[in-house]
Amino acid sequence: MAKVEQEAEVRYANADGLADALRGADALFVWDFLSTAVPDAWHAADRLRWLHIASAGVDPVLFPELRSSDVVLTNSRGVFDTPIAEYVLGVILAFAKDLMRSYDLQREKRWQHRETERLGGKRALVVGTGPIGRAIATTLRAAGMEVSGAGRSYRANDAHFGTVYPTDELSEHVGSADYVIAIAPLTEQTSGMFDRHVFRAMKNGARFINVGRGELAVTGDLIEALDTGQLGGAALDVFDNEPLPADSPLWTMPHVLVSPHMSGDVVGWRDSLVEIFVDNFTRWAAGEPLRNVVDKDLGYVPTGTSRV
Amino acid sequence: MAKVEQEAEVRYANADGLADALRGADALFVWDFLSTAVPDAWHAADRLRWLHIASAGVDPVLFPELRSSDVVLTNSRGVFDTPIAEYVLGVILAFAKDLMRSYDLQREKRWQHRETERLGGKRALVVGTGPIGRAIATTLRAAGMEVSGAGRSYRANDAHFGTVYPTDELSEHVGSADYVIAIAPLTEQTSGMFDRHVFRAMKNGARFINVGRGELAVTGDLIEALDTGQLGGAALDVFDNEPLPADSPLWTMPHVLVSPHMSGDVVGWRDSLVEIFVDNFTRWAAGEPLRNVVDKDLGYVPTGTSRV
Known part of the structure; x- marks a missing residue:
């Protein structure tokens, strides 16, 4: 995350601290994708423009407020x-x-x-x-x-x-x-x-x-x-x-x-997940189009669009 | 085995009866390839010309008397x-x-x-x-x-x-x-x-x-x-x-x-093993070259020669 930390103020938060950290944040990287912390803290997302999730499935964050918002949602397509x-x-x-x-x-x-x-x-x-x-x-x-x-x-x-x-x-x-x-x-x-x-x-x-x-x-x-x-x-x-x-x-x-929800989790998977976020962050900071943009109505990245 | 039984006198024997069955036989089909019955009964092989084994490895029948004999040895290459x-x-x-x-x-x-x-x-x-x-x-x-x-x-x-x-x-x-x-x-x-x-x-x-x-x-x-x-x-x-x-x-x-020596034994394997023998029997009865002839000095069918 060193590259991101150089170019942005990065706040790390767990579920308890998420609302505070979210206030004023432009982007949110959701690591624990099964957590329900995001909808719980959503009221504090006062300037969020981009949410990236460390998973392929995005169902845990497709709550109504995100779906109806202008926040761009991207996923970790490709790692798994x-x-x-x-x-x-x-x-x-x-x-x-x-x-x-x-x-x-x-x-x-x-x-x-x-x-x-x-x-x-x-x-x-x-x-x-x-x-x-x-x-x-x-x-x-x-x-x-x-x-x-x-x-x-x-x-x-x-x-x-x-x-x-x-x-x-x-x-x-x-x-x-x-x-x-x-x-x-x-x-x-x-x-x-x-x-x-x-x-x-x-x-x-x-x-x-x-x-x-x-x-x-x-x-x-x-x-x-x-x-x-x-x-x-x-x-x-x-x-x-x-x-x-x-x-x-x-x-x-x-x-x-x-087996305990681990079929895609090979040695190095955490690094791969961070790399995808960092790559997208670089694009986002440069104003370029993001990869793996989820169609929030469909609930996934449509085939034929950006891939990792 | 019906086809073989039409064209030849077929004797089925277990280890105890093998010597009696082998006396006067032209060909021997070894089904239980790990049995030591063949060397034990070899003294009775008075006119054997061909031995076929229901396995890929032929080591159990490569005893000195067979190696030095003129008996042709074929295996079940291909099934496994x-x-x-x-x-x-x-x-x-x-x-x-x-x-x-x-x-x-x-x-x-x-x-x-x-x-x-x-x-x-x-x-x-x-x-x-x-x-x-x-x-x-x-x-x-x-x-x-x-x-x-x-x-x-x-x-x-x-x-x-x-x-x-x-x-x-x-x-x-x-x-x-x-x-x-x-x-x-x-x-x-x-x-x-x-x-x-x-x-x-x-x-x-x-x-x-x-x-x-x-x-x-x-x-x-x-x-x-x-x-x-x-x-x-x-x-x-x-x-x-x-x-x-x-x-x-x-x-x-x-x-x-x-696991108990079963890696190659899929449903139908016994039928496949019989088919290989019957195919070779048909060639043998017609005086044609056999498939899967083992080089008894090498201990296997040399690459590039007959395959099933």
Whole structure:
């Protein structure tokens, strides 16, 4: 942050001090993106023009006052693409190669040969066609899977997905996938999109991977689909309530892999997040257009616009 | 086997009945490739001309009497290539994304964020340049890793590996690899090639993956390298003593993933193995050249010769 500190007065604040720090500030860099401190302190934002967030998803700061304001919102698009794609491939292979069962048997010192599954030729549907979804598609296809996508509207011959199905017809297209990956931005349109109806339309035994936002799925419906065996497994890195409460059945359900919202957080990620902010700060100080400007009505950076 | 049964008298035998069945037989299809029944019954092989084995490695049947005989030996090259490559990528990602630790924490219902590793840009050295090693190289490179190989002799510009280093200089070239994968055939030259000297030459914290044969490594030296932290982890699918005895420290060492010689055994593998034999039987019955003929002096099917 040395470069920023040279050119601006920088105030560092936690949730308690945010309102004081925000008073008179031109720009706000939100580091703890899940914090609710920003809407709480918003009344003090008397001259804010730019808000940058250290995450790809911007749902936590899309409260009504920000949406209706003139404050420009930018995100950290790009940092998480490849790491999350690698993570998704890792959990898919953990399912296909039965690694968790091997680990269980190892604890019991049991030598029990099993047949595992091929990855090549298996089908993945990536729900969310932003840069992370595209990195996932590229990675899974390179590993031999057949990949399609789901996004706002139908597209043929997409460079990464081939076919993109409209998410409002998800239950009509989800049935051929062996793995369904949730990486859509959380918006009014996508909240709860994975519900009982969609889970029931999935192939019996399909696996569900959520690396987007917990609220994309209706948690009760997800648990029911796992419980009945309609879903063959789930790898969940995000939850509608984080940290996942100790009384959640997801912790102990068979064929469920729980991780603590870390799929994109590789060594060096904090540096990368700061670099993106500093780069945008340099543009902002020079009066140049910012990168990764979020369309506050859509709830994400539209495809085809600025990328990191 | 129906096709074979139409054209030949087929005798099915277990270890006890093998000598009787072998008497007068022209061809032998060895299904349980780790069995020692073949050398034990060899005295009864009075007119054997062809032995086919349901595995890629032929070390279990390369006893002196077979080597010096005129019996043609063929293997099941091809069946295991992609499955083992997928398995290797899976265990590498399990290490990089700390999946086993996530699974441990999940059992304790602990939400503990960690930073994980990138896969992209990491270096893999694949020791063994046969078809399985080549499939591993292709798969790891497609996932963003930098890959080189080690084989009998130095080669530049290899289609799959780029550079192939000579295995007898392994300790000079192993030091830059983050992951070292053992998939060489087990021969007099390769037996015990991963010894204390080679493990000490590896990068501190490198991970060792053995999907070849347990005897490629000196088990005591491997355990020592894991114990001292010289190796950061190991994924072991093969052992010099299988099933792995209950008193082996490998079962319980941290950062060690034990699996029961199953890395290549995907659903349908038994059918694939029978198909290869039936295909070769058809050639044999027609007097045509067989596929996958093993060079009994080298101990494997030389590169560039017949492939499945």
